[in-house]
Amino acid sequence: MLTIKDLQASVEDKEILKGLNLDIKPGEIHAIMGPNGAGKSTLGNVLAGREDYEVSGGSAELQGTDLLELDPEERARLGVFLAFQYPVEIPGVSNLEFLKASVDSVRAAQGKEPLDSVSFLKLAREKCKAVDLDQSFLKRGVNEGFSGGEKKRNEIMQMMLLEPKLCILDETDSGLDIDALQVVAKGVNSLRDPNRSFIVVTHYQRLLDYIVPDYVHVLANGKIVKTGGKELALELEEKGYSWLEDGADNGAQ
């Protein structure tokens, strides 16, 4: 599904990713953990195409298509979805219109007709219910005045509507209480599919109790320094990251 080779990226001339490799097969869930500043969020943003991130080397291909050459909207239409760590509030733009614009664009790219308003509203209401958001959220401005948890649930709802191929969850668990965490995890698990892959970026092992990964990677100093199964997350919870970071430095020498 996604093949990343030797990816290097910087923000404002500061090198963040320093040769990252990752290979994700269809249907797999990969968790990425690591200390603050390791480049976890950068990875998601680079894959989604945020302009502030300068890619200086390497490649990222989604099913053989070079993502790095594409505009953010083209990546989204191909099936890349980033659930934001901090979803933006856009007052004045209704959540429903935004969702429809998004779904229409992605459908158009797949050669499908836009859904009529009635069918779309029905679909949006279903998904609202699935993430336990009141329908009144559809009428409000995009994320406007939503609590942290409501914003994250809105992200998951978008993911459910767009049915992407590659879902990147950027610290979706941060700021969530245990109930909201379960709602989010339920939404993600409902999307698990042999033809869909996930990158779950998180600080905490807790989320991985609910979204069980196939692989856990440790990202430190802009590289994957350790890969293991779900048990690695438990080990990290216990021992922290320092033992791995030291190893990364040694490896670089």
Next chain:
Amino acid sequence: MTDFHKGLLAVNPADSDLLAALNKSGRDSFLQQEIPTRKTEAWKYTSLNALTSHEEGYGRLATNFNANELATLSNIPALDAHRLVFVNGQYSSQLSSSELSSSESSANVVRFSQANSEQQKIIADNIGSAIEQDKHLFAALNNAITNDGVLVHIGKNEQLKQNIQITHISTAQKKAFTVPARILIVLETGANATVVEHFTSTGDQQNCFINAITEAKVGANARLNHYRLQLVEENSIQIGGVYVDLDRDANYDSFQLGLGAKIVRNDINVNHNVGGSHCELKGVYLPQNKQLIDFHSNMEHKVANCTTNEVFRGIMADKSKAVFNGRIHIHPDAQKTLAELSNKNLLLSNEATINTKPELEIYADDVRCAHGATIAQLDEEARFYLQSRGISAAEADVMLSFGFINELLENLELEAVRDLIRPILAKRFGRDEELMQHIG
């Protein structure tokens, strides 16, 4: 008399005993005031050239018009309203509902020329009293040349359910002409009314100069909801304003929309005269092409314990230009004033211009005042968010521009006004049909 003064006074007021005193004092005041130039502070960024350089001058025009053709234009769909419609300044009984006037009723909407003796007394007692004409050239002009107008008088404690709509339509004409439009709104103690002023025009060949002045006397505990929608076409000129006197605990709640034209200039003057009154003023301006629009607002806090909340937003496209001047004047006795002013602007092209100036003058020490003016491009973060969901950059820009204005529309009480404005806005931002699908 200069050509400037002569040209604008070419419109003689009709003989009206009721308005004779107003006409005379207006004329005297007008003649004493100098022609604004670039050095006149209040006109620094707005040139009157297009008005003053017109060779033929602006006389009054007598036109025949086909009311049937104008029916759609004069109508605000879904607005339950008592409607008075004027075409090129002339009243059209066909396009209007009948006037609301009887000695038993405590709500009257009637032309000055049709006023009974009681109504005439209300007009005589109030007209011009909210306006400092010596400081407002075009209000003085209106005082000088107005020959008719509309009186909205709502009696004590009357809660008028039906809205009042006053529409001015200008039609395409070869010859330049002036329409002096005048509205006098008098709300007695505890009265409540909603007035929708609506300016619109046919075609794009406009030769009209609309000099529209609205005066409102809002009584103790009374509430006036006032919409002023300027939807005139490209070549029109509209200069005038709104002058409001607020009595004790009175409320003035207003929404102003200006699309821009050859010149659009509005002076909005609100006087907090007694205490406890509140002014809620929202406005939107959206010039495009080479249009100009200018809002000058002035909140006079003369007494203690009054509040003002003023929010204006503008989007300037193409080579258009907007001017916003928001003055809040807090007099020495106006302690415990709460006044806020916000003005946000978006420039859609690097050839568009905005001159914005918040102006606080505070002479009392126990007040809370905030003001802010910003000029910005669209928010990059928001654009990326939309793009990351598959929406093209172009459509994202349309949605965000629309949203910037729509934020102010969402809270309008009258849904019919929102429904009227949204498609107009959508057309302004999404000039391509493809991009308009998800707004409006």
